Amino acid sequence: MTQVCLVGSEGVDLRTELVSRETAREALATYDPREEFRNSLTVETISLGSAVALLNDLNWYLVRFADDALILEPSVSETEWLSRDLAAAVRDGEVEPETTDQYLKVYGVTDDDELVEPMFVARRDDGEIPGYDLRDVDDTVVVRVAESEFGR
Incomplete structure (x- = not known):
């Protein structure tokens, strides 16, 4: 199964914002949303194509209430x-x-399971990923990005 994780903007209750709007609620109706991280909403889809299509359906809301998808x-x-x-x-x-x-793009994960401060890094020639050093975190989440997105 392919997963989609929507990272809410600071101070936004993403689940409330999405389910309170009819079009977003309908787009999410066939999914079982859960909080993978404290400031996120995650759903499972059947394929990469359906995941991208869901994000396209939710785009108006993502621009307003989410920092990342x-x-x-x-x-x-x-x-x-x-x-x-x-x-x-x-x-x-x-x-x-x-x-x-x-x-x-590497997100830090705090002890209360919140995604924080993404850091852009390039994978080393040996395949290793530079360590997350923006703050002390319990874990990290690695996101592969396109070259055109790198550092923006």
């Missing part, structure tokens, strides 16, 4: 998420899945 596609990586732009490029055949791992 991530997709975890097992055929690309079991542990590293894809940015929305990169996922769409993979779906459209513009990018080969095996070439998606160079540019990364």
Whole structure:
């Protein structure tokens, strides 16, 4: 299953904002939303294509209430998420899945399971990822991004 994780903007209760609006509520009606992280909403979809389509359906709300939209596609990586732009490029055949791992955005995960301060890094030649150093965190979430997104 492909997962979609919507990262809410600071001070926004993303679930409340989405379910209080008819179009967003209808788009999410066939899914079972859960909080993967404290400031997020995660759903499982059947494919990369359906994940990208869901994000397209929710775009008006994402622009207003979310800081990021991530997709975890097992055929690309079991542990590293894809940015929305990169996922769409993979779906459209513009990018080969095996070439998606160079540019990364790494979120810190605090002890209360909140995603914080993304840091852009490039994977080293040895395959290692530079450590997260923006603050002390309990864990990290790695997001593969397109070269055009790197650092913006």
